[in-house]
Amino acid sequence: MKTKRILIVLAILAATALACTLGVGAGTPTETPGAGPAPGESGGTEDSTAGPGSPSATLDLDDPALYNQAGLFKTYRTAMDYTFEAQGPVTGTVLLDSATQIEPYATTLEFYTYGNAVVGGEAVYTFTRILDTQYIVAGGLGCASGIPGVEANPEVMLDTGGMLMGEAQYAGEGNTNGVDTYIYTLTMDNINPLDPVGKDVRSISNGELHVARDGSYTVRLLLEGRGVNVLLSNNPVLEGDVFYELNFYDFDAPVTIEVPAACAAPEETSLDIPLPEDATNVAQVSPDFITYTTGESVEDVMEFYETEMLAHGCTLQSSNGSNATGTATMAFEDCDFGSVQIIILAESSDVTLVTILSAP
Secondary structure, three states, X not given: OOOOOOOOOOOOOHHHOOOOOOOOOOOOOOOOOOOOOOHHHHOOOOOOOOOOOOOOOEEEOOOHHHHOHHHOOOEEEEEEEEEEEEOOOEEEXXXXXXXXXXXXXXXXXXXXXXEOOOOOOOEEEEEEEEOOEEXXXXXXXXXXXXXXXXXXXXXXXXXXXXXXXOEEEEEEEEEEOOEEEEEEEOOHHHEOOOOOOHHHEEEEEEEEEEXXXXXXXXXXXXXEEEEEOHHHHOOOOOEEEEEEEEEEEOOOOOOOOOOOHHHHOOOOOOOOOOOOOOXXXXXXXXXXXXXXXXXXXXXXXXXXXXXXXXXXXXXXXEEEEEOOOOEEEEEEEEEOOEEEEEEEEEOOOOOEEEEEEEEO
């Protein structure tokens, strides 16, 4: 299944491949709000009323129907727990909660980051789409709306089949998130080593895919193991334990999706942030949200802002990334135009996308 590439805050998470593929995980399964018991509680061989048909001995992980909740229900919710732990200690977690309504179309997702994850520290990123209008609220840095090319729907954000391949083996029956399911075991044979995230998986100690007996759609994906994860650790070579659990639940239950409060009446501000001489495709998509492309490398852009932002009284609070990772984040405070976050993403060998977000 072809991995999708999208932008989250026009680069923060997509730059590290979370938004479009799966990671692997290690840790202790946690209870999903509004969901059924964790796999260790329900058990892979729990008896329950059988659904239509009989389970097959193997499951084709390349079948797109496995990931088609939107084609079966009017509404549903999604929750994700993605955690990394390594010696140091180094920890990082991304949690996700989302709700989707198919008709009229609306969806909202909230990402919560902790520890070393993404740009470090605790932050909340909200992505909402109502009909054809999209809104992004990035870690307290204001709202951007109507941004072309930025998808905010779980079908894109959580491309469940992104790094899975081959056939999974039947392991038993259960009831997951209130749905009768067949449970299939995932191993390293099911991880695509050519996928951007799959290549960083070192081992899987526990892997499960819970599929609805009636409808054959994914209800839960659980992966525990070891690997490298720059999204959660901000270190491209550090190996650690990773835990990934993705749940779909509350099918056809009522949801309320509204325009984020930060987007209701945005303040008109003007940014006077320096740009490289070769900056092209410059777009101020909202008063505090600028994007552009440049031929400079990731590290060259970082050096440019380390120097140029001093003229605006800025103090560099954090700087992470390199040419090797193809992505970087920088945070400045005390600028004469407020706080600034800069996200740098190498789109190709000669094109770098830069996103600048500011808060007064």
